[in-house]
Amino acid sequence: MTSSAISRSRFGLLGLAFLCSGAAGLIYQVAWQRLLFANFGVDLISVCIIVSTFMLGLGLGALAGGWLGDRFPAATLKFFVLCEMVIGLFGLVSPFLIRALGSWLSDASFAVSGLANFLLMLIPTFFMGATLPVLIAHLVRVWHNVGSATGHLYALNTLGAMLGCSLTAFWLFHFIELDQTIYLAAAINFSVAGVVGFSFRAEGK
Amino acid sequence: MIRLAWFLSFCTGFVSLSEEILWVRIVGFAFESTPRAFAQVLTAFLGGIALGALLGKRLSERKLATPATAAWLLLAAGSLLLLLPTLIASIHQVPLASLSMLLLILLGATLKGMLFPIVHHLGSSQGDTLGRSVSRTYFSNILGATLGPLVTGLLLLDHFSSGTSLQLLGLLCFLAALPPLSFSLKDGRIRIASAGLALGLAGLLSFPALQSAGSLLMHRLAHTEGGRLRMLIENRHGIVHSVATTGDEDTVFGGNIYDGKTNIDLIRNSNMIDRAYLLYGLHPTPKRVLVIGLSSGAWTRIIGAIPGVESIDVVEINPGYIEMIRAYPHLAPLLDDPRLKLHIDDGRRWLRRSHAQFDLIVMNTTFHWRANITNLLSVEMMELMRGSLAPGGMLAFNTTASYDAFRTAAEVFPHAYLFRNFVYAAEHDFRQQLPYLSERLQQFKLNGQPLLPATEAYEKARTQLATIKFIELRQIADIFPRPLQTVTDQNMITEFRFGR
Numbered sequence: 001m002t003s004s005a006i007s008r009s010r011f012g013l014l015g016l017a018f019l020c021s022g023a024a025g026l027i028y029q030v031a032w033q034r035l036l037f038a039n040f041g042v043d044l045i046s047v048c049i050i051v052s053t054f055m056l057g058l059g060l061g062a063l064a065g066g067w068l069g070d071r072f073p074a075a076t077l078k079f080f081v082l083c084e085m086v087i088g089l090f091g092l093v094s095p096f097l098i099r100a101l102g103s104w105l106s107d108a109s110f111a112v113s114g115l116a117n118f119l120l121m122l123i124p125t126f127f128m129g130a131t132l133p134v135l136i137a138h139l140v141r142v143w144h145n146v147g148s149a150t151g152h153l154y155a156l157n158t159l160g161a162m163l164g165c166s167l168t169a170f171w172l173f174h175f176i177e178l179d180q181t182i183y184l185a186a187a188i189n190f191s192v193a194g195v196v197g198f199s200f201r202a203e204g205k
Numbered sequence: 206m207i208r209l210a211w212f213l214s215f216c217t218g219f220v221s222l223s224e225e226i227l228w229v230r231i232v233g234f235a236f237e238s239t240p241r242a243f244a245q246v247l248t249a250f251l252g253g254i255a256l257g258a259l260l261g262k263r264l265s266e267r268k269l270a271t272p273a274t275a276a277w278l279l280l281a282a283g284s285l286l287l288l289l290p291t292l293i294a295s296i297h298q299v300p301l302a303s304l305s306m307l308l309l310i311l312l313g314a315t316l317k318g319m320l321f322p323i324v325h326h327l328g329s330s331q332g333d334t335l336g337r338s339v340s341r342t343y344f345s346n347i348l349g350a351t352l353g354p355l356v357t358g359l360l361l362l363d364h365f366s367s368g369t370s371l372q373l374l375g376l377l378c379f380l381a382a383l384p385p386l387s388f389s390l391k392d393g394r395i396r397i398a399s400a401g402l403a404l405g406l407a408g409l410l411s412f413p414a415l416q417s418a419g420s421l422l423m424h425r426l427a428h429t430e431g432g433r434l435r436m437l438i439e440n441r442h443g444i445v446h447s448v449a450t451t452g453d454e455d456t457v458f459g460g461n462i463y464d465g466k467t468n469i470d471l472i473r474n475s476n477m478i479d480r481a482y483l484l485y486g487l488h489p490t491p492k493r494v495l496v497i498g499l500s501s502g503a504w505t506r507i508i509g510a511i512p513g514v515e516s517i518d519v520v521e522i523n524p525g526y527i528e529m530i531r532a533y534p535h536l537a538p539l540l541d542d543p544r545l546k547l548h549i550d551d552g553r554r555w556l557r558r559s560h561a562q563f564d565l566i567v568m569n570t571t572f573h574w575r576a577n578i579t580n581l582l583s584v585e586m587m588e589l590m591r592g593s594l595a596p597g598g599m600l601a602f603n604t605t606a607s608y609d610a611f612r613t614a615a616e617v618f619p620h621a622y623l624f625r626n627f628v629y630a631a632e633h634d635f636r637q638q639l640p641y642l643s644e645r646l647q648q649f650k651l652n653g654q655p656l657l658p659a660t661e662a663y664e665k666a667r668t669q670l671a672t673i674k675f676i677e678l679r680q681i682a683d684i685f686p687r688p689l690q691t692v693t694d695q696n697m698i699t700e701f702r703f704g705r
Contacts, residue, residue: 026251038585038694041551042577043522044441048358052351055222059347066340106557133343137336146339147265147326154321155258162251169244174702177695
């Protein structure tokens, strides 16, 4: 096996990991939205700002991920593991951070409060956004077809996101609390990082 | 080619997220905006994107990731968007309507999902700059997805109905198909490009004929409960409508959910307006009043008739109600009351920032199972309202028959009692005030005239109200089939565990 090739089983594992990563991402999004709504309000402006913040963070992260993938092609999986770790760590402290920020800025103007929440949410969404281009760069080197690699990874990640969204709204919120839901997503991130990191190291990469 | 891929990627993101915002509104309106309605839309949407990505992957493997394919996918997506208002209105009343609507969401998302791998294929270069080329195409998509909700949510919905907005997105898809069609023409694929141009042109020309389906979509989905739709106001904040039923009172709906009636008459009492009259019976000198949730304005009109009220702060999230109230002559004067201060804001956010103290806080808001209502019913909100009450102040709020909400109030206030579905809560036992109610009711005045005429029928109604018996929490807890629980921001039980 060459250094750029990955075995079929490892490839399947990577796909599963990316699916789980997508599930964690949507669990966070649904749960963080609830936390932000409590601080920020549930009017349309808040909703649009929150959705757009998530998107912009993903976009900026994607640019960084693509650049890192090119600059350090041999380290793409390490970047992926690192991203998952950072997202998980942020997840663990996010309930505290979001509430603390809300309490601290309770008298601030809407613009200041919006900007502060935007900057806070930029941290995890940036790392979430970086994962897709990093993995695409990794996979294209094996498949040599960008459309195919993108379609495959994006489908898995979005399928995970769909599962995460359904799981949260139809099950998790019925049985566990908001913070516990976020901790579960963090556990998924750490598991993904652990499994990918371990299998990556086990094959001598 | 790279610039074309970026453009297509941007348009796909823009249309996708805009469509998602519109679908959340439409499905929420059609099927009572429960938290599940939002999750169902998102699930169907993400499912469609995932399915589309897999199909797009297949196309890429078969060397079909071309500008022509992208153009035809956009044309298909545009055609669907243009026809959606007609389709939604026609399936709304059929069995499994919600499932059919989710399938429509899935179909639209699939078409956009198919584009994602194709535009990446078109916009990416193999080799050392692969990662950057992928990420730039992806970034274009995200940029569109960032702007989509802002443009659609804040601008489009302020000028157009949800149905028309869907159709305008369809037209955008037709226009976005022009550059890839032009590429195909240059590539010599004349027949496929010409057919695409013809379809796009047909779509654009059909818009005037289809436009009424878009502008009237919400009218067709609106509940009328056997009455006649009198007024429907749609803006970026939401949709309110009123229905003329029997008698000279209308029923008001917010987001297609019952929100109240325009009645202020104590004898008719079709909207249990006696709960508003009761307020003065429980607080002898309310000067500063806060109303969270204006709705039909009937409650605020009654509060304005209480003698001695000096200021009424009203926090309402949707200004559409103001426009609606203006159409009802017996309610409209409240908007010109110099004591009234209207705040278009989120109730909890406004209260947290106001630092004001009130003698009365009245919160007549929506059903306990609707999305995000936890923010108003939770113990955290109760604490906030308790801290905003002046000494001797009282809170009155609508539990909408959630006894968990009653329990939550009883946990925060030493005295919390239920009358109909309303909880009245304070630091002191306000029930001692009830014997004075009948006399105080005679003092209600509107435009300088007594609100309740001195007739036998009104005398009877006053007496009846003064003899009401409050229900205590233990009376409910003793007979309720499960232990009552406190609503918190964390558990959101009225929306999820014990929601609809």
